[in-house]
Amino acid sequence: MEELNLVQAVNRALARAMADDPSVVVLGEDVGRDGGVFRATDGLWTRFGDERVIDTPLAEAAIAGVAVGMAAQGLRPVAEIQFTGFIYPPIDQLVNHASRLRTRTRGRLACPMVLRAPCGGGIHAPEHHSESPEAMLAQIPGLRVVLPSSPARAYGLLLAAIRDPDPVVFLEPTRLYRALREPVDDNGEALPLDRCFVLREGKDITLVTWGATVVETLAAAELLAGEGIAAGVIDVATLHPLDQETIVAAVRRTGRCVIAHEAPLSGGWGAEIAARLAEHAFASLLAPIQRVAGYDTVMPLPRLEAHYLPSTQRIAAAARRAMGFA
């Protein structure tokens, strides 16, 4: 089995989906001859031609809007937004059209599109290239919001997103694009959407996270293990619709929970998960739910971004606070 990094896994999934289904098309800025600024679409233009791998003018709202029109016609467009800082104009198309076309036509028209975008900080990128807007997307009814946290999950979840009959925003953690490799079987098998992945079992405390923060959270779990604390790690993967059952079941067993994410604390998706736990695991809680997140600040420029991103130490410290609660 080939060892791939995350951006290569995305590339393989796109190629597989395009080879399997002629209705899959890729569009976005520089996705064609250039293969994308992160090379996620590398080789697709040569292999599938410029009718299916479409370089667009520099117009993010229309990239999303064109995908809506294509999807309503039964194509399966995979549109790329180059960086999350440029995803805000497409949000109009996602909120007002993509996510509600099925509802407002009572199923006559649907919108099986995927909007891919790199997200998150940690690669010393320019301003507007490092934000984590998943919570504002995750509140949109009718949309799916998916964040993979490893090459294998990126491959399987992107295939699932492309095959899904409804619109999916697929946010790829930029920091993980080339950070690690793992064996990925390019067998065309999708992973389930709307499901968490339990990455580590632990009886003492449950660490809930997604995206790039999975790396620091797993490291924190390892650190805690050395201190005699058995921490489980859950990768939420699909933020919306949420797999509440898996998270609630885990926290009912451990009674303690840390939620870690890069996006700002207030109104982050961790707040939603904490509310669900308060409602459905209240009697099992042995300590207040801890959140470790980015701050309610503008994403700092590269020289300070390490202080903003949830670190292994911050996550471990939050877990110790929960463990120490009388």
Place this chain on the structure above:
Amino acid sequence: MTASGASLSRFIGPDGLAVAALPDFARDAAELVRLYRAMLLTRAFDEKAVALQRTGRLGTFAVSLGQEAVSVGVAAGMRAEDVFLPSFREQGGQLWRGVTPLELFLYWGGDERGSDFKGPRQDFPICIPVGSHPPHAVGVAMAFKLRREPRVAVCVLGDGATSKGDFAEAINMAGVWNAPAVFVVNNNRWAISVPLARQTAARSLAQKAVAAGIPGEQVDGNDVVAVRATVERAVERARGGGGPSLVEALTYRLGDHTTADDASRYRDDAEVSPHWAEEPVLRLRRHLTATGAWDRAREEQAIAAAAAAVNADADRYLATPAQPRETIFDFTYAAMPADLDAQRRAALGGA
């Protein structure tokens, strides 16, 4: 003036007399009568919708009084297999393409089933967020192009929508890709209270096509023959691989923006009244009468027929029960996610 400097396309003047040799379809009196009846039906629908709204039986509604020739003419210039992407004042075109008065009443009465058209299954529901739908037309057109289907996407937007970025992005993209799409600006001179002069400093809206590198032309939007002929030519050019274009249809909004608007707050009768002499229904009636294809008896019969059709569907609408409340949830996704199903069950009292 059009973008190219040619004069406004017009076949029938306000007095009903032909000012140019009519296109083939307009030499057939029966076809002109068909267009006329479609405009009467639109006007009858609007009148009934306003009456229902005023008596608390319909929601806020956007009347198309005075603009019937644009809407009907655009739809008449399309083929059934084309896709129509209308804004919210295009009931004339929707009716022409087979959306029923019942469906329109349901929609404006607050029932999503009104956008589940039984006729034109692939037409888009009306676009409420102004000017956000031109990119959809490009996407639809690109799907046709990829599948080698000789079909065209036709998007109608208002004059206000031409100020939006989505419109500029869409016509630019359509030009780059030679997409089989036609964009029609229904220029009724008013975006709620903002007149065209405060919308743009451009000499015309058609000239916005110049920057996108696509043809742009102006047509008399109160002459249904000219609208149909112009749109038909643009649609057939796109169908034949000749690319997208922009048509600006000049008309006038004789009514309020919607039933929630009071246009007397921002424009007076002296501004509006001259435009009554230009309006499209009167114009085609004069033409049909002058050519002997129409008379008072036919007029009375046609108005009664349009009113009867609209009233019958209004009665059906009023007799249609609301959807079961679980349908709030049932079309959010193709399959019900477990998370949403929990809310659904709670809402229905089951959990």
